[in-house]
Amino acid sequence: MAEFETISLDVADGVATLTLLRPDRRNAIDMTMRAELRVAVARLVNESAIRACVVTGSGGSFCAGGDITSMRDREPGIEDARERMRQTGETVLAFLTLEKPLIAAVDGAAYGAGFGLALAADFVLATPRARFCASFGRIGLVPDFALHHSLPRRVGLARARELILTAREVDAGEALSLGIAYRVVEAGDLASEAGALAARFVEASPTAIALSKNLLNQTFGLDLRQVVEAETMAQAACLDTAYHRDAAQRFLEGAPPRFRWPAEA
Known part of the structure; x- marks a missing residue:
């Protein structure tokens, strides 16, 4: 099994669990995590023994989005930015087109790219303290991680327009009513509920x-x-x-x- 620095990938009984492991940064995605996610999702795609997948965060957060520090330290210039975003786009495309059931287990913040990662899943389980936000506008950016694709398909174009342009936060209750969340479960039950949901698909065609x-x-x-x-x-x-x-x-x-x-x- 590949060794990772910022994530873990565990497989048992046909279910893969991908966990983001930067709790001190609310699992924000830095350049190392971007690279490791590419490796991990390739394994989810290619290993036939994996029949369903769970993606989750650690330390009471799902993913706070892109790491602002790593953005600040990047090389200037549109060429460098486009290459980095192209690689990110390939990763999220692999998640969105994964031919296996994918469950996002969301506790705490799912902001920016973390919101996009959650919506790449077929089912989103959220705890009462889960929060979703297309926060890009707060720092003068447009959504990436395919949010322009996934969010309108969840909530409709008018609501997606509002959530993207205002960059406001959505709590777990509203996420459930909008169709962003499939179900709200207690934080202590999140891992077991996500694993059980994924396991239901192991015997599907x-x-x-x-x-x-x-x-x-x-x-x-x-x-x-x-x-x-x-x-x-x-x-x-x-x-x-x-x-x-x-x-x-x-x-x-x-x-x-x-x-x-x-x-x-």
């Missing part, structure tokens, strides 16, 4: 999950005919999997399915 996630990522850019055609091809692929044949046989025999929601105890 990886092909069906991957193709559905891909279709959902494209759906606002496709017209009706294109959606139907994409579904047709995806369904044909699923019908040809051993997973589907086994699931169909279980159904015909009256046996319990491998995957159902909610998962049985």
Whole structure:
């Protein structure tokens, strides 16, 4: 297993847990963490034994965004900035297009890039003290980490416009009502609840999950005919999997399915 300085990546029983480990900086993303996240997400993408993933923070925070100190110490010039942001863009694209269920377990601040990282997940579990903020405008920046893509898809364009332009904070209750958070859980239960949610997907069809996630990522850019055609091809692929044949046989025999929601105890 790769050794990291600013994150940890643990895999057990098909579930990977990625933890940000800069609690003294509220897990703000510096250049080292940016590089390590690229390595970690590549592992999430490429290891078939990983069937679901959790991303979380340490020390009572999720992620406070980009580390302002590392931004201040960077080399000046648009060329350097564009190269750094290109690498960041590749990382968040890998998170957003991950073909496996991704759960963000958010305690405390999810600001700036941390907000974007949370919204790269399929499900966001938040504690009552979780706070979300597209804080970029406070320091004269525009959102990155794909927030212009993910936030409107969660809350609608008008609300996303308001949250981005005002850079105001959203608490856990409002996040739940807006659809940013899937569920609010107590801080002491966050890790176990996130792990249990991820574990529910271990017995799901990886092909069906991957193709559905891909279709959902494209759906606002496709017209009706294109959606139907994409579904047709995806369904044909699923019908040809051993997973589907086994699931169909279980159904015909009256046996319990491998995957159902909610998962049985």
